[in-house]
Amino acid sequence: MEMAVFAVFALLAVGSSLVVIAHRSPIYSTLSLVVTLFSVAVLFVLLGAPFIATLQLLIYAGAILVLFLFVIMLLNVGRDEGIPGGHRLQLATAILGALVFTGMLGLLLRSALGGGPPAPLTEQAVSLSRLAQELFAEYLLPFEIVGLLLLVAVIGATVIARRATEEELAAAPSGPLADPTARGGGPEAPEPVGAGAGAPRPGYAAWSSEADRAAGGARPASVPGGRA
Amino acid sequence: MSAELADLVATAIKLGVTLAILINVVPVMLWVERRGGALIQDRPGPNRLGPLGLFQALADALKFMFKEDVTPSAVDRPLYLMAPALGLLPALTTFSVVPFGPDVTFRGHVYQMVVAPAQTGVLLFLAIASLGVYSLVMAGYASNNKYSLLGSIRASSQLISYELALTLAVVAVVIPVSSFQLADVVDYQRHHGWNVLPQIVGFLIFLVAAFAETNRLPFDLPEAESELVAGFHTEYSAMRFATFFMAEYISMTSLSALGATLYFGGWTLPWVHVEGFAGVAVGLAVLFGKVACFMAFFVWVRWTFPRFRYDQLMRLGWKVLLPLAIFNLILVAALTLAGVL
Numbered sequence: 001m002e003m004a005v006f007a008v009f010a011l012l013a014v015g016s017s018l019v020v021i022a023h024r025s026p027i028y029s030t031l032s033l034v035v036t037l038f039s040v041a042v043l044f045v046l047l048g049a050p051f052i053a054t055l056q057l058l059i060y061a062g063a064i065l066v067l068f069l070f071v072i073m074l075l076n077v078g079r080d081e082g083i084p085g086g087h088r089l090q091l092a093t094a095i096l097g098a099l100v101f102t103g104m105l106g107l108l109l110r111s112a113l114g115g116g117p118p119a120p121l122t123e124q125a126v127s128l129s130r131l132a133q134e135l136f137a138e139y140l141l142p143f144e145i146v147g148l149l150l151l152v153a154v155i156g157a158t159v160i161a162r163r164a165t166e167e168e169l170a171a172a173p174s175g176p177l178a179d180p181t182a183r184g185g186g187p188e189a190p191e192p193v194g195a196g197a198g199a200p201r202p203g204y205a206a207w208s209s210e211a212d213r214a215a216g217g218a219r220p221a222s223v224p225g226g227r228a
Numbered sequence: 229m230s231a232e233l234a235d236l237v238a239t240a241i242k243l244g245v246t247l248a249i250l251i252n253v254v255p256v257m258l259w260v261e262r263r264g265g266a267l268i269q270d271r272p273g274p275n276r277l278g279p280l281g282l283f284q285a286l287a288d289a290l291k292f293m294f295k296e297d298v299t300p301s302a303v304d305r306p307l308y309l310m311a312p313a314l315g316l317l318p319a320l321t322t323f324s325v326v327p328f329g330p331d332v333t334f335r336g337h338v339y340q341m342v343v344a345p346a347q348t349g350v351l352l353f354l355a356i357a358s359l360g361v362y363s364l365v366m367a368g369y370a371s372n373n374k375y376s377l378l379g380s381i382r383a384s385s386q387l388i389s390y391e392l393a394l395t396l397a398v399v400a401v402v403i404p405v406s407s408f409q410l411a412d413v414v415d416y417q418r419h420h421g422w423n424v425l426p427q428i429v430g431f432l433i434f435l436v437a438a439f440a441e442t443n444r445l446p447f448d449l450p451e452a453e454s455e456l457v458a459g460f461h462t463e464y465s466a467m468r469f470a471t472f473f474m475a476e477y478i479s480m481t482s483l484s485a486l487g488a489t490l491y492f493g494g495w496t497l498p499w500v501h502v503e504g505f506a507g508v509a510v511g512l513a514v515l516f517g518k519v520a521c522f523m524a525f526f527v528w529v530r531w532t533f534p535r536f537r538y539d540q541l542m543r544l545g546w547k548v549l550l551p552l553a554i555f556n557l558i559l560v561a562a563l564t565l566a567g568v569l
Contacts, residue, residue, distance in 0.1 A: 027369055031307075034362065054348040054355050058395075062358025063388055069365050070384040073377060128347070128408070 006046055013039035026072045030065055037061045051128055234337060242343045246323055249516065250478050253523075255285035257477045261527055268531040292470035300372070300463050307370035312464065312471035315363030318356045319479035325353045326485045327411040328495050329511030332504060341495075341508055342411060349409040350402060353486055354395055357441070360479060361387040364443075364450055367472070368460035379459030382538065383443070383450035389545040390440035390447075396553035397433040400560040401490045404569040410486075414494040421498075424491040426569055429556045431491045433549055438487065440545065442480045444526055446533040447541060454535070484522030485515060492518050 016035035023029050037060050044053035135143055259274075259282060266273025277283035299308065329341035346352050361384055368380025401423055402408055405416040417423055424431050440447040451459030461472050488494060495511035502510045536544070563569045 027307075031362070031366070034359075038359075050346060050348050051351075054351045057355035058351060058358060062355055062361075063391065066358075066361055066365070066384050066388055069362075069369075070381060070388075073365070073369060073381050073384070 002046060005042065009039040009042040009046075012036075013043065027069065030068045030072060033068075034061050034065050037065070051131060231337060234335075238339050239343060242341070243324070245512075246328070246343060247320060249512075250320060250323055250481055251474075253481045254474045254477045255289055257480075257523060257527075258288055259285040260523065261530075264524070264527040265531045268528070289470075292467055292473075295466040297466040297468060302372045303463065304370040304372065307366045308463075309468075311363050311367035311370060312468045312475070314366065315360060315475035316471055316478065318360040318363075319475045319482060322353050322356050322479070322482040323485060325349050325410060326482070326489055326494075326515075327414055328515050329508035330501075330503060332508060340411065341511065345409070345411070347409065349407075349411075350398055350413070350486070350490070351408050353410075353482075354391070354398065357479065357483070358387070358391055360475070363472075363475065364460045367464065368450075371460070371463035373463055375456040375458075376460050376462050379450045379452075379456050379462070382452075383460060386440055386443075386447065386449055386541060386545075389542060390437040390549070393433050393545060393549035393553045394437035394441060396550070396557050397430040397437065398486075398490060400430045400553075400557045401427055403557075403560050404564045410489050410494065413490060414496055417493045418496055420569075422491065422493050427491060427556075427560070429552065430560070431487075433553050433556065434487055434490070436544075436549060438480075438483050439526070439529065440541070442476060442483060442526075444476075444480065445530040446536050448535065449538055449541060452535060480523060480526055481519060484519040484526075487522055488515060488518035494518075 013036050016032040016039065019032035020029045020036060023032065037056055041053040041056045041061070044050070044056065262284065263273045263281060273281065274284040275281040277287055299305070324343035325346055327340070327342040332339045332341065344352075364383040364387075365380045368376040368378075368383070371377075401413065404420075404426075405413050407413070413423075439445075443450050449459075450456075451461065453459070456462070461469055464472065495515040497514050500510070500514075501507075560569065
């Protein structure tokens with residue numbers, strides 16, 4: 001019974017992860033990744049780690065990949081579009097991935113060949129309270145550091161995504177253009193000519209208010225150098 | 229019969245009973261929704277078929293089954309066909325962690341009255357429920373229709389946003405109980421009284437987020453018929469459309485059962501205690517009685533409130549509910565540490 005479940009979901013995990021890298025449509029790739037994560041979650045359950053399986057479903061399958069899909073659909077990527085950067089970038093990533101995989105396999109083999117088979121997991125070792133003990137008592141410092149790292153990433157993303165406030169807008173025309181390309185992503189945005197300071201250009205205003213409406217905000221349009 | 233086989237048979241029976249109840253909620257809710265809406269809007273509603281129009285649900289179901297099933301030619305076929313089923317699956321699965329009666333001893337073997345007595349209980353519920361969004365996203369994308377796609381985009385961001393608040397509210401219930409298993413949550417409430425009083429903030433957050441998670445008015449932005457035709461299911465007809473419909477009502481039922489279990493004592497009633505198989509019957513009746521109250525509330529709100537605007541929805545989710553849920557979590561944790569809860 002357990003063997004049959006393992007066989008089905010192990011095959012499913014391998015098969016769907018092949019689809020992830022082989023399929024041309026980003027949507028299909030993402031959806032196959034969901035199947036992969038689900039299958040691996042089932043394998044975690046078989047290994048006696050239901051908590052990790054549940055978290056994998058809740059966080060990766062239930063939240064992160066939904067965001068992936070959200071972005072893919074929002075950008076409306078066609079089904080046959082390749083990755084930005086082309087095959088060279090793909091090759092570099094593949095080599096990096098292969099190196100990491102080999103390293104991990106080596107570590108695994110070394111521990112397996114060196115000290116005999118690892119001790120089997122016990123009910124007590126994978127229990128929730130034990131996990132909490134390890135995480136919040138013994139490994140508290142690494143845990144907090146990881147949390148801090150994520151916080152830095154969140155703040156960084158917010159800084160990149162935020163728009164200028166009204167006061168900054170008022171101060172903007174006198175300021176120099178700190179980074180003329182920072183917000184020039186819109187199709188209507190004209191290329192800024194030189195580093196000349198000036199009033200907010202209509203193109204930027206139109207693009208930004210459009211983006212604002214999409215984001216549900218009512219903030220004034222930003223201008224280059226708005227944060228100067 | 230060996231113990232293992234007996235367990236398997238017991239699980240099959242429990243699964244059959246709960247699935248039968250869940251599926252039959254749909255026609256009942258169809259009738260409640262239409263007659264309830266009529267009552268609130270002061271009109272007769274469907275009253276021609278059978279007493280009180282009760283057979284209207286049957287007629288609606290038959291209509292869905294025998295209508296022509298149109299599959300537009302430009303759709304992404306595999307995803308288009310898969311989407312409705314994938315919506316129904318998580319909705320039906322989540323109920324399996326909700327307990328519905330006292331332990332029963334039969335031929336010297338104790339059976340727990342929950343389909344899946346998983347160690348991670350309520351987390352598993354939330355995890356599986358969060359997979360329901362893929363149905364909406366796939367349906368909208370595969371339909372190859374801009375209104376459907378807009379509905380899907382809305383669905384994915386809306387469900388993610390409210391899932392956070394919902395999860396944090398649920399975790400606040402788990403802290404004083406110190407177990408993820410819903411049976412322990414029910415047990416805790418037997419000794420300490422219903423959670424709804426000490427956890428009133430969490431309950432309100434749960435309630436509001438439940439509307440968003442099940443795409444019910446006032447938060448039915450993914451299908452907003454005045455803006456997006458019918459949102460993600462614009463291109464669906466006949467039984468495929470009805471499957472989305474069923475998924476919505478069944479996920480409402482499951483979420484109501486979770487709410488009743490977390491905040492209103494689940495299958496128990498204060499001062500009432502029946503053992504054995506009779507206890508299971510009473511437990512099921514009590515649980516679904518509480519679920520019925522939740523469902524009536526869903527219907528009441530639907531026909532009373534206008535739809536939110538999308539930016540209002542996002543502001544409420546991220547700027548009100550999420551901070552409130554975090555605050556509630558910290559407060560509950562502090563009170564538990566202090567020994568109050």
